[in-house]
Amino acid sequence: MQPSPTARRRRPRLRLALAITTVTTVVGGVALAAMMPASAATIDTSAYYQLVNVFSGKAIEGSSGAVVQRTTDSAASNQQFQFLDMGSGYYRLKSKASGKVIEIANAGTADGATVQMNSGAGSSAYYQQFSLLDNGNNVVRFKNRTSGKTLDVWEWSSADGARISQFQDLNGTNQQFRLVKVGSGGNPTPTPTGGSGGPSTTWPTSAGSVSISGTVSVSGTFDGGMKTYCCMGDGGQGESQDPMFKLANGATLQNVILGSPAGDGVHCEGTCTLRNVWWNDIGEDAATFKGTGGGTSYVIGGGARSGSDKTFQHNGNGTVSISNFYLKSSGKLYRACGNCSSSYTRHVRIDNVILDNIDMVAGINSNWGDTATITRVRLLNSGDAVVCGKYQGVPKGSEPTFLGEGWNDSNCKVRESDITYQ
Secondary structure: OOOOOOOOOOOOOOOOOOOOOOOOOOOHHHOOHHHOOOEOOOOOOOOEEEEEEOOOOOEEEOOOEEOEEEOOOOOOHHHOEEEEEEEOOEEEEEEOOOOOEEEEHHHOOOOOOOEEEEOOOOOOOHHHOEEEEEEEOOEEEEEEOOOOOEEEEHHHOOOOOOEEEEEOOOOOHHHOEEEEEOOOOOOOOOOOOOOOOOOOOOOOOOOOEEEOOOOEEEOOEEEEEEEEEEOEOOOOOOOOOOEOEEEOOOEEEEEEEEOOOEEOOEEEOOOEEEEEEEEOOOOOOOEEEOOOOOOEEEEEOOEEEOOOOEEEEEOOOEEEEEEOOEEEOOOEEEEEOOOOOOOOOEEEEEEEEEEEOOOEEEEEEHHHOOEEEEEEEEEEOOOOOEEEEEEEOOOOOOOOEEEEEOOOOOOEEOOHHHEEEO
16 A cells, blocks of 8 residues: 555545346447447548557658658658558558558568558558558558558657557557548548447446356456456455456456456456456456566556555556546556565556546656656546656555656656646
8 A cells, every 4th residue: 555645635435336237238338449340431542641640649651661650741742641442441551752552561460560661562462451440530540451450659659760560459549540631631531430449438237247256367368248257355455365367478358347346356467458347346456467577568448446546556567558448436547566575667658548536647656767658638526636646666665755746757758738627
């Protein structure tokens, strides 16, 4: 447990009772954005577009060789691309500068494969063709026809010259690109195909209940079918409670509702992906990230409620990425451990979340070089919440000291314009 950052009165927490309703279908509002079908977006094939990444704000650039991102320049012809209609909802992306098209090198299917410019091949060269997955508001993801993976700003870089690659579709903002029509001052309007990929504030309806008596170990992908898994622990703040799910390195947990009590929630032993996971009652922590081998763990969609302290606890190293998430009535969304047995530099990326009645968005340890990159946050009933709280990390057995709130500095990469108060 770590102290409250200020002496302000803590808001009362509503301890919500578990309500399980057995139904046979899943509410449409919680469908995974990553599983949306390809969109036949409204594209002017005679025009050129800049493809601006939502996370970095930089444009795809390429005329020959590798494809990278660069600070947007509306006059740069190597940042302007024409959509060549290949039929069946697929397009080539042709550079105005060179006439070459974007392709996955050697028709690669691996995460991290090289994305490059090359001369257009035949109509069966599917590695040069992309469908558009619609996120709404003129934002799409580019899914390659050969690999089934989406274009991706590698490792969430915001640097000029960072490479564009491909990765499994996680609907992260580093995989989302805004279509900016060159010269018209307007943008195309994609046809809606099932939602914007943003956080849902509507709690999902359970598709049934599953009783468990011990920790469920997961390797690979565990899809819970939107059933409620219950119950473990006492719902309190005890540090010694067992987790309900224990994920091996690289594992994915998706479409799961954790009932109450849920013990110590989810433990990720290495990197992991939590996709569309919902916590009816946070208890001690919703999830703890324990991996020490670096890399990035993802929380994509889902939601949690009723926690008195932190929601996501980061004990290991590497990066935790939280996007499209809804949190109601809790202390902190994220906390980098400030007094664990081992000290690490930790990073968090938070984007497109709705936080209702919370005290802090992210708590990090500035003396250990932690960073928090925070964008597109809506704060409801949280006018006094700390957005990026800095702590002095200490050895195990001591309590971290709250140093204050940071804005737009080397640790707290967040601007006031990134936060909306309602």
